[in-house]
Amino acid sequence: xxxxxxxxxxxxxxxxxxxxxxxxxxxxxxxxxxxxxxxxxxxxxxxxxxxxxxxxxxxxxxxxxxxxxxxxxxxxxxxxxxxxxxxxxxxxxxxxxxxxxxxxxxxxxxxxxxxxxxxxxxxxxxxxxxxxxxxxxxxxxxxxxxxxxxxxxxxxxxxxxxxxxxxxxxxxxxxxxxxxxxxxxxxxxxxxxxxxxxxxxxxxxxxxxxxxxxxxxxxxxxxxxxxxxxxxxxxxxxxxxxxxxxxxxxxxxxxx
Amino acid sequence: xxxxxxxxxxxxxxxxxxxxxxxxxxxxxxxxxxxxxxxxxxxxxxxxxxxxxxxxxxxxxxxxxxxxxxxxxxxx
Numbered sequence: 001x002x003x004x005x006x007x008x009x010x011x012x013x014x015x016x017x018x019x020x021x022x023x024x025x026x027x028x029x030x031x032x033x034x035x036x037x038x039x040x041x042x043x044x045x046x047x048x049x050x051x052x053x054x055x056x057x058x059x060x061x062x063x064x065x066x067x068x069x070x071x072x073x074x075x076x077x078x079x080x081x082x083x084x085x086x087x088x089x090x091x092x093x094x095x096x097x098x099x100x101x102x103x104x105x106x107x108x109x110x111x112x113x114x115x116x117x118x119x120x121x122x123x124x125x126x127x128x129x130x131x132x133x134x135x136x137x138x139x140x141x142x143x144x145x146x147x148x149x150x151x152x153x154x155x156x157x158x159x160x161x162x163x164x165x166x167x168x169x170x171x172x173x174x175x176x177x178x179x180x181x182x183x184x185x186x187x188x189x190x191x192x193x194x195x196x197x198x199x200x201x202x203x204x205x206x207x208x209x210x211x212x213x214x215x216x217x218x219x220x221x222x223x224x225x226x227x228x229x230x231x232x233x234x235x236x237x238x239x240x241x242x243x244x245x246x247x248x249x250x251x252x253x254x255x256x
Numbered sequence: 257x258x259x260x261x262x263x264x265x266x267x268x269x270x271x272x273x274x275x276x277x278x279x280x281x282x283x284x285x286x287x288x289x290x291x292x293x294x295x296x297x298x299x300x301x302x303x304x305x306x307x308x309x310x311x312x313x314x315x316x317x318x319x320x321x322x323x324x325x326x327x328x329x330x331x332x
Contacts, residue, residue, distance in 0.1 A: 079277075152328050161293075161321045169281070169288035177284075246277035 009202050011194040016116060016187070031114045038100045038114075042093070068092050071241075079245040080252070087248060090131075095241040098124065098182070102233040105190055106226050116186040118179065125179035128244040136251030145251070174247060178240060185236045189229045196222035282326045289322025290315050 008014070018030045049064030057065060071092030076084035101120070105113030114120045136145040150166045151159065196218050203215035297314020304310065 152325055154324070154328055158321075158324070161317070162325055164292045164296075165285060165289045165318065165321055165325060168292045169284040173284045173288055243277075243280065246280075250277065 121179040289318035293318025
């Protein structure tokens with residue numbers, strides 16, 4: 001009952017490549033299913049919460065309104081001012097989706113976040129990247145937008161030095177760090193929880209009798225780290241959305 | 257709506273707000289400057305076979321340019 005014979009220790013990268021659920025569909029793995037489940041849960045939750053809205057909200061309605069209120073007040077209006085309201089639905093959805101998929105990493109039985117495969121954060125970062133560029137180009141026109149983003153206020157003879165840096169930091173660093181930050185946090189979080197949990201089993205099954213009680217310490221660490229992981233999960237979802245909103249705000253902002 | 261606050265509520269501080277935006281921009285200008293011009297210097301190193309000095313010069317010039325950018329873009 002307490003032995004875990006098939007799982008290797010220490011956990012390797014194979015942890016993150018589960019077999020497909022059905023051989024006929026090699027792309028249908030646990031990750032794909034989790035992303036579909038996350039999207040479905042969010043759609044159903046927000047639909048049901050607003051099915052019969054009341055002035056004095058029911059609990060589900062209150063929860064959904066609080067989530068949207070956070071996305072609208074703190075994220076959209078907080079970063080972008082009153083005109084940010086039209087982005088509030090997207091930021092709320094983005095935050096809820098990232099939060100939910102991150103949470104799968106600590107929910108017992110699932111314990112794997114789709115964001116620990118870099119493909120999913122990459123797509124989310126690509127959407128944010130296209131979004132802030134598209135919004136800027138649409139408001140200012142392509143030439144003016146790129147001039148605004150790439151040409152800093154500096155004397156003309158220094159500009160060749162500065163423009164490559166501006167280009168690199170706005171158009172390359174932003175999407176890369178957005179995706180990498182989310183991916184690395186989820187990957188590392190899963191790894192460390194896997195290490196401590198599996199170490200507990202290995203210690204319990206070891207032949208040296210004095211190592212067996214240490215397994216309790218290992219499992220206590222796993223529990224403590226799960227709470228830390230919860231903090232990281234919420235924080236990373238928040239940071240992703242805040243940075244996206246600040247990039248959109250920056251693309252829309254007037255030059256001083 | 258649930259969670260609505262009065263309009264006089266002060267702006268949320270901490271991670272939210274334009275200050276965080278500027279902090280990330282500053283870091284990315286600094287590191288970006290070093291990376292971009294250090295890389296250019298490294299390419300010159302390979303072309304002229306100067307054994308590392310061009311990379312160092314490029315990195316230092318890039319760092320200076322990064323600081324200059326931070327001062328211009330974020331200091332006004």
